[in-house]
Amino acid sequence: MAGTGSDPQKQFLSLIRNFATEKSQGERRVVTLRKRFEDLKSELSVANAEVENSKRCKELVEQELKGFEVQLFMIEASVQTLEARVSLIQDEIAAVGSDSETIKVHTKFSLLVLDSCALKHLIEPVSSGNCGCVTTEDEQFINNMLELNAKIRKFHESIITCDFDAVDGEVLTDAPDVIVKESDAEVALMSLESTLLDIISQTAKEEEEYQAEQKIYKNIQQELIDCERKVSLINIIVTETKALQDLTIYPYTYESGRVVLEVSALELRQPKILKCYHVMCPTVTTHKALFEDV
Numbered sequence: 001m002a003g004t005g006s007d008p009q010k011q012f013l014s015l016i017r018n019f020a021t022e023k024s025q026g027e028r029r030v031v032t033l034r035k036r037f038e039d040l041k042s043e044l045s046v047a048n049a050e051v052e053n054s055k056r057c058k059e060l061v062e063q064e065l066k067g068f069e070v071q072l073f074m075i076e077a078s079v080q081t082l083e084a085r086v087s088l089i090q091d092e093i094a095a096v097g098s099d100s101e102t103i104k105v106h107t108k109f110s111l112l113v114l115d116s117c118a119l120k121h122l123i124e125p126v127s128s129g130n131c132g133c134v135t136t137e138d139e140q141f142i143n144n145m146l147e148l149n150a151k152i153r154k155f156h157e158s159i160i161t162c163d164f165d166a167v168d169g170e171v172l173t174d175a176p177d178v179i180v181k182e183s184d185a186e187v188a189l190m191s192l193e194s195t196l197l198d199i200i201s202q203t204a205k206e207e208e209e210y211q212a213e214q215k216i217y218k219n220i221q222q223e224l225i226d227c228e229r230k231v232s233l234i235n236i237i238v239t240e241t242k243a244l245q246d247l248t249i250y251p252y253t254y255e256s257g258r259v260v261l262e263v264s265a266l267e268l269r270q271p272k273i274l275k276c277y278h279v280m281c282p283t284v285t286t287h288k289a290l291f292e293d294v
Contacts, residue, residue, distance in 0.1 A: 023248040044227045054217040
């Protein structure tokens with residue numbers, strides 16, 4: 001009987017040692033998993049910050065792209081306006097050219113008329129005996145011709161010196177203005193074309209940067225999904241570890257229909273008949289000795 005009494009005690013002590021070993025190993029695993037959980041949590045926060053930064057960069061790039069599109073639309077509208085102005089200026093130049101030809105013809109005609117009048121007034125006094133007196137109509141005609149010559153002279157001077165206020169009338173004031181506007185329109189068109197090329201190149205560069213940011217954003221999203229999966233797996237492992245830790249707490253009380261093992265010192269002193277029962281544990285199968293009265 002003494003031999004049979006010592007064997008269950010040895011088994012009981014070995015069982016206690018096994019549970020203590022499993023408990024220490026479980027605690028070490030829990031500490032390791034907690035450290036890993038903290039590392040993954042910090043990585044997740046860093047990934048979230050990177051995602052937010054990429055979102056802000058994406059929004060800024062989209063706003064800049066919209067601004068460039070609006071600027072490009074305005075430049076196209078201004079180019080069309082300048083083209084319309086250039087065509088209008090060309091029409092005005094053609095009209096001024098035709099008016100200048102008309103003025104030249106009138107000038108030649110007025111010179112011929114003046115010469116004929118001078119000859120007439122020189123011949124009439126000799127033939128009629130008039131002492132070279134000039135009538136009122138002739139004086140008025142001569143004054144009109146002189147005024148016309150003065151206007152023509154002012155017109156030519158205004159074309160040379162670009163004096164816009166020197167000549168009266170729409171045709172006379174439009175000629176130099178048309179020349180200056182044409183040169184200004186050409187300079188403006190050249191500057192707009194260079195600006196448009198710069199904007200197109202900058203838009204292409206921004207598009208490339210936007211594509212790169214999109215790629216980085218997709219990679220960060222994939223890393224975030226992986227981190228979330230790892231965190232969920234760690235949560236499951238921590239839950240299972242806590243359940244295992246609850247199972248390894250002394251005095252090894254198992255609830256919900258499991259075997260309850262409580263050994264007191266008084267019961268160990270009384271004579272007992274030993275019976276061995278097999279108790280199943282979630283991680284290991286062990287033999288436990290239960291003491292019952294005969």
